Amino acid sequence: MSESKAVEKRKDALPPATFLEQLDAVGVDGFENVTDDMISLPFLKIAQPNSPELLPGGIDGLRPGSFFNSITGQVYGPEVTMILLGTDKSYLEWEKGSTGKLVNRYTPEQLSDAVAEGKVFKGDFFYTPKDDNREIKETHTFFVLLAEYPNDGPMLFSFKSTGIKHVRKWVTKARAMQWQMPDGKMLPAPLYGCVWDVKSVLNKNDQGNWYLIGDAKTLSASRIGTLLDDKFAQLQAPVMAAVGFVKDVQFKVNLAGARDVTDSAKDDGIPI
Secondary structure (H helix, E strand, O other), rough: OHHHHHHHHHHHOOOOHHHHHHHHHOOOOOOOOHHHHOOOEEEEEEOOOOOOHHOOOOOOOOOOOOOEEEEOOOEOOOOOEEEEEEEEEEEEEEEEOOOOOEEEEEHHHHHHHHHOOOOOOEEEOEEOOOOEEEEEEEEEEEEEEEEOHHOOOOOOEEHHHHHHHHHHHHHHHHHOOEEEEOOOOOEEEHHHHHHEEEEEEEEEEEEEEEEEEEOOOOOOOEEEEOOOOHHHHHHHHHHHHHHHHHHOOOOOOOOOOOOOOOOOOOOOOOOO
């Protein structure tokens, strides 16, 4: 056998590189040119009695009071297990009327500058730009991960109007939470260290019915454990990956979506 044929035979005898070995050799994952503004995070919403997703042709199986994913349409039911990853506060400018189109977003600093420059006027309940066909509403948002659906990734869970009081109660409650370290010491838990059971609650008044995570007196979010508990230990890796993602991706509102930052209805059926 010639030397060249022997070398060729030895080459053929080598097993082909595995898929993971090929990935390692390539050294890129295809996301190198993806920027923050190309990423649209899904919203975790609560279906309201007047939600458009309940109309014919909407989301199958969705009922008022159920949590659902705004992008995939996944329905999670009226109760979810949730980890809070981070928070955001902004002011969203909406067109008045039935369309409720979202037209702008202000950070607290940007809104303060706009008021100082006379471009926006502060009212008793919300801000109004010079174009009086619009209104600016304070909006608080949690970045969340659902414990039973970690592969659905981080979602945005937003509140405005009377829903903001529940955010304040929740953050206050979360800041007081502790977890037990392996050496037995009790230390303050990070926001994403706690696991919460969250239920939607029907609220009623003369102006209608709507669902929130609580009623006039109570918050329907209760801690059921921490990531250091054995039963939630499997969530440690996906939570840390999600926290890293939220930290790296700048929060941007998708201005093309008219209803993305509400609980699936323009005013959630809630009076200002």
